[in-house]
Amino acid sequence: MIRKxxxxxxxxxxxxxxxxxxxxxxxxxxxxxxxxxxxxxxGAHTADAYVRFLFERxxxxxxxxxxxxLRIFARSIxxxxxxxxxxxxxxxxxxxxxxxxxxxxxxxxxFLVTVPFWTNLLVRTYAWILLLxxxxxxxxxxxxxxLGTLRLNILYTPWATLIGLVYxxxxxxxxxxxxxxERLDRRLVEAAYDLGATKPRMIRRVxxxxxxxxxxxxxxxxxxxxxxxxVSPELLGGGKTLMIGGLIQQQFGQARNWPFGAAxxxxxxxxxxxxxxxxxxxxxxxxxx
Amino acid sequence: xxxxSLWRMPGARVIGVAALLxxxxxxxxxxxxxxxxxxxxxxxxxFSLRWYRAVFADDNMLAALRHSxxxxxxxxxxxxxxxxxxxxxxxxxxxxxxxxxxxxxGLPLVVPEIVAGIxxxxxxxxxxxRLGLISVIVAHxxxxxxxxxxxxxxxxxxxxxxxxxxxxxxxxxxxACFRRITLPLIRPAIAAGFMLAFIGSLGDVVVSYFVAGPGxxxxxxxxxxxxxxxxxxxxxxxxxxxxxxxxxVFTLSSRIxxxxx
Numbered sequence: 001m002i003r004k005x006x007x008x009x010x011x012x013x014x015x016x017x018x019x020x021x022x023x024x025x026x027x028x029x030x031x032x033x034x035x036x037x038x039x040x041x042x043g044a045h046t047a048d049a050y051v052r053f054l055f056e057r058x059x060x061x062x063x064x065x066x067x068x069x070l071r072i073f074a075r076s077i078x079x080x081x082x083x084x085x086x087x088x089x090x091x092x093x094x095x096x097x098x099x100x101x102x103x104x105x106x107x108x109x110x111f112l113v114t115v116p117f118w119t120n121l122l123v124r125t126y127a128w129i130l131l132l133x134x135x136x137x138x139x140x141x142x143x144x145x146x147l148g149t150l151r152l153n154i155l156y157t158p159w160a161t162l163i164g165l166v167y168x169x170x171x172x173x174x175x176x177x178x179x180x181x182e183r184l185d186r187r188l189v190e191a192a193y194d195l196g197a198t199k200p201r202m203i204r205r206v207x208x209x210x211x212x213x214x215x216x217x218x219x220x221x222x223x224x225x226x227x228x229x230x231v232s233p234e235l236l237g238g239g240k241t242l243m244i245g246g247l248i249q250q251q252f253g254q255a256r257n258w259p260f261g262a263a264x265x266x267x268x269x270x271x272x273x274x275x276x277x278x279x280x281x282x283x284x285x286x287x288x289x
Numbered sequence: 290x291x292x293x294s295l296w297r298m299p300g301a302r303v304i305g306v307a308a309l310l311x312x313x314x315x316x317x318x319x320x321x322x323x324x325x326x327x328x329x330x331x332x333x334x335x336f337s338l339r340w341y342r343a344v345f346a347d348d349n350m351l352a353a354l355r356h357s358x359x360x361x362x363x364x365x366x367x368x369x370x371x372x373x374x375x376x377x378x379x380x381x382x383x384x385x386x387x388x389x390x391x392x393x394x395g396l397p398l399v400v401p402e403i404v405a406g407i408x409x410x411x412x413x414x415x416x417x418x419r420l421g422l423i424s425v426i427v428a429h430x431x432x433x434x435x436x437x438x439x440x441x442x443x444x445x446x447x448x449x450x451x452x453x454x455x456x457x458x459x460x461x462x463x464x465a466c467f468r469r470i471t472l473p474l475i476r477p478a479i480a481a482g483f484m485l486a487f488i489g490s491l492g493d494v495v496v497s498y499f500v501a502g503p504g505x506x507x508x509x510x511x512x513x514x515x516x517x518x519x520x521x522x523x524x525x526x527x528x529x530x531x532x533x534x535x536x537x538v539f540t541l542s543s544r545i546x547x548x549x550x
Contacts, residue, residue: 003463007378010371011434012390018431019396022408029411090308096298097305109309111543116312118485118539120492122509123528126516127315130322130330133520137318140331170312199298228401230495235516245403245495252407252499262411265404272401 023269030262038256049263069247073267076243079158079233080226083165084173087222088215090166091173095214096207098174099181110178117171125164125235132160132236156238164232169225173218180214181207220279224272244268316532323525330520340526350527353511356422357491357531360507364429365437365486371430372437372482373475377467380445398435405432406499413500420502428500433489437482440546444478445471477545484542488535 033044056066098109116124131137132155142150154160184207192202230245237243242250244264251261322330326337344350375394379387397405409428418424448471456466494509501510508531515524 001384004378004382004384007374008390011375011438012393014371015393015396015431015434018409018412018427019400019405020393022412023400023404025412025415026404026408090304090311093298093301093304094308097301100298100301107547112309113312114543115536115539116316118488118492119316119535120509120528120531122492122494122513122516123319123532124316126512126520126524126528127319129516129520130318130525131315135331137322137331144332167311167315170308174308203298224399225401228403230403231513235513245401248403248407252410258411261407265407268401269404272399276399 049259087173095177158241161237164236169222172221176217177214323529340522353508357508361490364490368433369437369483376441402495406496410499422505429490433486436489437486440482481542481546
């Protein structure tokens with residue numbers, strides 16, 4: 001037992017001291033008063049950071065409702081949700097196609113989907129700037145192929161952020177669906193056909209239910225990082241598509257409002273934990289009827 | 290079987306091929322443009338290495354690349370060592386608190402990067418830890434422990450328990466058993482875990498952005514700052530370098546795990 005504790009100590013202590021404790025500290029900072037020139041006043045507690053999320057003081061020093069921040073949160077949830085949906089719609093047929101390939105090609109395809117998963121997110125996002133910007137690769141290729149002039153005007157809009165998010169997280173969705181379909185018992189498919197099912201009906205009634213665990217797992221793997229995304233909205237969305245991540249960063253940068261930034265981080269973390277708990281409960285509900 | 294056509298999914302095939310193109314075209318465009326002779330950033334006018342020469346003539350960029358490699362090597366080494374120990378301790382173990390420890394080891398995968406970055410930054414500022422390369426390494430170790438831990442853990446739980454029992458029967462103590470039996474068997478997983486941890490650290494921009502002090506900029510942070518200023522052919526070349534390093538290391542790690550596991 002002592003040996004086990006000693007073996008576990010480095011990894012557990014490192015994460016405990018340099019992640020779990022800082023998260024606790026962040027929660028504490030969110031209850032502090034903002035210092036006059038930035039920073040915080042230690043020991044001076046206030047719920048200002050959380051009140052500020054919904055209210056602001058108007059000119060006559062009255063609290064009035066301010067939906068700016070709520071709107072940014074709603075936008076983040078909406079963008080992460082649409083990203084999840086689009087990834088699911090692309091990933092399900094893709095995984096299905098991969099599963100029905102011969103084994104050697106299947107391995108290659110899994111490898112090809114995994115590579116972007118492990119390549120630099122920043123670099124992959126940057127590539128989209130080259131494609132989407134005015135006078136960029138897409139407009140250039142369009143003109144070059146004789147299709148006339150094309151004005152995309154899409155970079156630095158929510159649409160570009162959405163493309164970047166789908167692009168960043170698509171492999172996170174394909175792989176779990178693929179894994180849940182990999183061991184698909186082909187006799188089930190044959191049985192469905194024998195019973196007179198058409199192909200669409202077979203997919204809907206046999207394959208879709210079997211891939212549900214993968215869809216849920218993938219949905220979570222896309223939604224959670226999508227919610228806290230920082231790189232895509234920052235590089236592709238411009239100033240108009242502020243998401244939670246960018247808002248948090250602003251509080252520690254220009255705005256110098258640490259308690260508010262900490263409170264926002266804490267709310268984001270809470271949203272993520274809620275998504276995880278919902279997922280765990282759903283899985284449990286299925287496994288233990 | 291009622292005929293092969295029933296296994297074919299023409300619609301799925303179209304979407305699947307399109308999805309792969311979608312995943313790879315932007316990367317290929319970036320790599321191609323980094324070798325383009327002109328600086329139009331959209332067209333091709335002949336092969337040239339001038340942007341790579343520009344990168345290697347830029348002292349700041351070289352320093353950033355060096356920082357990235359130092360951080361990734363240090364973080365991956367420490368993370369892998371601690372992950373091996375943790376995986377050995379948790380293998381087939383059910384003791385009080387083992388699931389808590391397991392959850393703790395998975396925590397870095399769950400916390401959004403931006404939240405982790407802010408929290409660690411606040412912590413460093415509070416305890417008066419000077420921001421520099423060391424602070425980046427400390428934060429990266431946290432991020433990449435799970436990446437090193439998961440493959441090692443998976444390999445350990447796939448080992449035949451009778452091997453260890455046979456070693457014990459032959460009077461091998463726990464240390465000898467680990468050195469002579471377990472370690473050789475999990476070596477491929479250790480290599481794979483180390484490489485994944487290395488790429489994980491190399492790819493991080495968000496956490497580094499917060500905890501890298503002045504003079505400790507890593508290459509992704511440097512590129513991020515440059516991209517915010519606008520696109521440039523040098524960024525293409527630097528990005529391609531980052532891309533190629535991570536693809537090469539990942540390919541190596543997946544070859545190792547496929548051959549030996």
